[in-house]
Amino acid sequence: MIAPRSWLPTPVLSILLLVVWLLLVRSYAFGQFVLGGSLAILIPLLTHRFWDARPLIGKPFMLLRFIFRVLGDIITANFEVAYLIANPWRKLKPHFIEYPLMLEERFTITLLASTISLTPGTVSANLRMDGKSLLIHALNVDDEEALINQIRERYERPLKEIYEC
Template identity: 85%
Template sequence: MIRSRAWLPTPVFSLLLLFVWLLLARSVSPGNIVLGGALAILIPLLTHRFWDSRPRIKKPLKLLRFVLRVLGDIITANFEVAYLIANPWRKLNPHFIEYPLILEDRFTITLLASTISLTPGTVSANLRMDGKSLLIHALNANDEEALIKQIRERYERPLKEIYEC
């Protein structure tokens, strides 16, 4: 008996690949369905051993709250950055900050770095090789410690609670 997990290591990803293939082909012909289905099976089969395992979501409701918080922060930061740009007489204080990480799992560190980069005015620039700190560029960082505390409380601690790590 052949286990379905062996043929479809990531079934949701396979469905997404098939869907994207059909969108790119702009046709739902039998040939495109067969070709897209073959790609949707082969690509995950050939690449799944290179992927890191994702930690399990421990608190899904906190994840929803985290996503809503990030969306709100993105909207707020867009207005703040627009205000800074629209007022050229304001003196900006761009700064690189070395952010010490509490997180240890590569997946959650990637989520944190992506969240920081999604928020206008901040960009994750580099992760140290030892994985202990993240280099962040802030467009207007008046208080380095306040920014570190804000990132830790708003993003890093919730990620640590959400995922089992």
């Protein structure tokens, strides 16, 4: 007997692929289920060896708190950016910042860069080749060190704790 994980390495992704396939073809015919199911099994089976292993979540409740923090920051930053753009007499101070990373795992660095980019007013522009720093563009920077400390305390430290890096 074949172990389920050997022929279905990512069951959640397979289900998602099947659902997306059925939504794309807008048909629930038996043939579409067969074709979509085949693709949902074959695609992850052929590509899973190219994926990086994700670190295990050590503190799931802290992850939930982190998600709510990011959502709150996105809402707040939207209002701040709208205020900055709507007031033409206010002089913006855009700036590129070299952010030194404490994280070492590629997965958690990607999460941090994505979180920074999701928050309006900041974009993670580049990960240095050595993997030790991110280049971040911010729309309005009064104090570079304060922004670095804010990112470190609000996003990087919680990610480090959640994934126990």
